[in-house]
Amino acid sequence: MKLEIDSFSGFRIYPSKGKLFVRGDSKVFRFANSKNASLFLQRKNPRKIAWTQVYRRMHKKGITEEVAKKRSRRTVKHARGIVGADIATITAKRNQTAAVRQQARLAAITKAKTEKKEKESKKAKPAARASAPSGPKVSKQQMKGGKGGR
C-alpha cells in the first residue's frame, strides 16, 4: 500500500481517497480531497496558502527540532616533518627539558665568547705588525735628503 502525497498541500493520500488529475501536458496531480482539487484548479499558489506543507516549509514553521542537529567539522592536525628536519629531530627538540636547553644555551654563549676572543687576538697581532713598518710617517724624499728639491 503506497501512500501518495497531495500535489497541492502535501497531505498523505490513503487508498480509496482523493482524485488523480492528468493535465494536458501529461503531468499527474493527486488531490486528497475536493478542497485541494478546487484550489488547484482555481490556480491558487500553494506557497501562499498557510495550511499547506509548501508554505510551512518555506516559512520554517514547526521544524525547530530537525534543524538542531548541526555537526561541526573539526580539522585534525598531523605532525609532519619538513625538508631539513625530519620528525624525529623535531620531537627531540620539542621534548628537551628547560635545563638542558639552558645548558645548551650557556655552552653556545661561552663558545661564542671564546671564538670572539680568539678573533680579536688574531686581529691585534697582525694589526700591530702592520703598523710597525709604517711607524713614523716620514716621506721618502725627506729620508733621502732634501737636496734634490730646489
Place this chain on the structure above:
Amino acid sequence: MIGLKSTLNVIDNSGALLVECVNILKNKVNNGVGSVGDEIVCVVKRARPISAATQASVNAVKVRKGDVRRAVIVRTRKEVRRPDGTYVRFDDNAAVLLNNKREMLGTRIGGIVNADLRLKGWSKIISLAPRVV
C-alpha cells in the same frame, strides 16, 4: 462521458485530428454514454492534409475528412473510477481510430492514455502508448 456529437482528439498517426461521435457500440444499448475503453462510431471532422506521394506508398491507412470510422476512447474529462477507489480524470477527450475488426489504423500513439484500457482488453494500445496512467 462521450455521447452523440462529442468531439474527441485523435492521438494516433492515422491522419485524423478531430472526430465526432455518432454512436456508442455497447451491447444492446441505444442511448449509451461512452467511457474509456468503449468503442464508438465516429466521423472525421478534421484531418491532416495528405500529399499524393504518401497516399500510395504508406502502410498505415490515412483517413480523410468526412470518413466514418470506428474508434476507442482512451481519455475522458469525466473521471473514471478504479477498483482501488481512486478516480482518474484527464484534461481532454481522446480516441484512437480502429477498423471494423478492432485493429488500430495508425501505427503510433502520441500521448498519455488511461490504464483502464487494459481491463477492457486493449493491450495493444497500451503497449504502443508512450505513457500510461
